[in-house]
Amino acid sequence: MKKTFLGLGAIVIFMASFSKADLEKEKMVVATATSTHREFQMSAGEKLINKSDCIGCHNKVNKIIGPSYTEIAKKYPATEKNINYLADKIIKGGTGVWGTMPMTAHATLKPADAKLMVKYILSLKKK
Numbered sequence: 478m479k480k481t482f483l484g485l486g487a488i489v490i491f492m493a494s495f496s497k498a499d500l501e502k503e504k505m506v507v508a509t510a511t512s513t514h515r516e517f518q519m520s521a522g523e524k525l526i527n528k529s530d531c532i533g534c535h536n537k538v539n540k541i542i543g544p545s546y547t548e549i550a551k552k553y554p555a556t557e558k559n560i561n562y563l564a565d566k567i568i569k570g571g572t573g574v575w576g577t578m579p580m581t582a583h584a585t586l587k588p589a590d591a592k593l594m595v596k597y598i599l600s601l602k603k604k
Contacts, residue, residue, distance in 0.1 A: 522597025525590050529583070537601065544575045550602035560599070564591035 519527070526532070534542040544552075553559040566574075568591050570582030583591070 520593075520597045520600070522593035522595070525594050526597065529586075529594075530581075531594075534580070542578055543580060546598045547601050547603065550599050553599060555596070555599040555602070560592055560595050563595040563598070564588060567591045567594060 535544070535546060537546050539545050540548065549563070553563060565588075566580070567583055568586055568588065569584075570580050572579035
């Protein structure tokens with residue numbers, strides 16, 4: 478009987494030591510996830526793109542129907558002139574710059590929102 482209690486006591490102590498270590502690991506994971514979340518928060522322009530129909534033709538790194546966002550960023554320096562030009566292109570649509578496939582117009586998009594989208598796209602330029 479004493480051996481049984483001694484064995485059970487050892488098992489309880491053994492299990493308790495692991496649960497404390499697991500709690501410490503969990504705290505570290507939560508802290509890391511929180512700091513990572515802050516680092517990777519979406520910009521306003523990226524949120525607008527994700528809510529729009531842009532992802533049907535464009536991707537961040539791969540060409541789909543239209544060019545990837547990184548290709549656009551590579552082609553256009555982030556100047557006020559280019560931001561206005563590309564924002565206008567998003568709103569009015571167009572064809573011929575990246576091939577024969579036309580880009581549909583987004584006439585209901587506010588110019589300020591289109592500029593936020595362009596600023597995000599141009600921020601993807603690799604240095």
